[in-house]
Amino acid sequence: MDSGSVVTPPYTAGPLTLEPFRALTLAPHRIGDPASARTFARPYREVPARLARWEAQRQLRREPEPAVYLHEYTAGGITVRGLVGLVDLTRRAGRLEERAIFPHEGIYPDQADDLAARLELMRINPAPILLVHRAEDDLRSLVQQVAAGRPAHRYRDRGGQQHRVWTVTDPGTLAALRSGLATARALIADGHHRYAAYLRLQQRDPGGPCDRGLAMLVDHGDTPLFLGAIHRVLSGSSLDDVETAARSLGLPVTVLAEQQAIAALAPRRLVATDTDRWMVLGLPDDDAAAVEVLHHRLVPALPHGPRRTTYHHSVTQALAHTGPDLGTAVLLPAPDVDHVLRIVAEDRLLPEKATSFQPKPSLGTFIRPWDDG
Missing domain, CATH: 3.30.1760 (Conserved hypothetical protein from pyrococcus furiosus pfu- 392566-001, domain 2)
Known part of the structure; x- marks a missing residue:
């Protein structure tokens, strides 16, 4: 690709939100299995039918009610914990201080368009984009309280990652999370082109399921991702x-x-x-x-x-x-997360492939169907 075609995606305005949805999750022996990626392959319009068959065969679990999820996974000796929910994409930021989600590199428009077309055919978000931030003390304490409880799900996937998942459905806890996230500013760690695809789809069809996109928000001050060169x-x-x-x-x-x-x-x-x-x-x-x-x-x-x-x-x-x-x-x-946060706060973008955040969760841990939250 011509590097001259790189552009800056639009910016989403705050407040940052993570809203409940009914997650789909592959069976543990399917998560992390390279063969499972074929579920999301061409022809893309057949993906919903494939997922329905897998659900009927109990190869896929659908949560009984909408929730925000606390997901903890361990891979290569690193444990990462983050909140999984739907980010609101309906507000665009006109000024730097309004921004809630910060890309740190540009995107190729053709690649974002291709991803948007693929998502539109699949009618799902197959995986969350990965966001990082530094939480305020109250939010960090609340997340730690949730993690101190009994997880709803615990399993080891085919790729060797260990997972624990807590479902947050209590209205009071959800309200506290919403309040704690109101002033958060998050950096895109993985998924710049999917984020840009989210925004394209929301702009084409406002008022529908594309008003929100699936994301996982990790507190770098609590369970940091490894940032490599x-x-x-x-x-x-x-x-x-x-x-x-x-x-x-x-x-x-x-x-x-x-x-x-x-x-x-x-x-x-x-x-x-x-x-x-x-x-x-x-x-x-x-x-x-x-x-x-x-x-x-x-x-x-x-x-x-x-x-x-x-x-x-x-x-x-x-x-x-x-x-x-x-x-x-x-x-x-290796870059430093706080340095990258300073750079984006100064309205600068890094060259492409400037960072490598690891580990990422295995494919299949969280899927968001557009017709179900």
């Missing part, structure tokens, strides 16, 4: 090109051995290598994230290329695609 390989740009660009920008360059260079990776330092040579690049002493310095300053200053940029979630993966004849790897430090 996504490294780059610049094909067509040599390590000499990277050094020339860095020096032209006045960035300090230090040549080190491999292990020393990797160990030097830090919030204000990048590492560049062609696997034959390694160098550490110091970053300016300003509020720009490392990925912003790379894409907005260093890459435009390169004498040659890159012809193509690829993205890799581990150093090992990046180095496997790196070499004097393949491309130059730029290893990035």
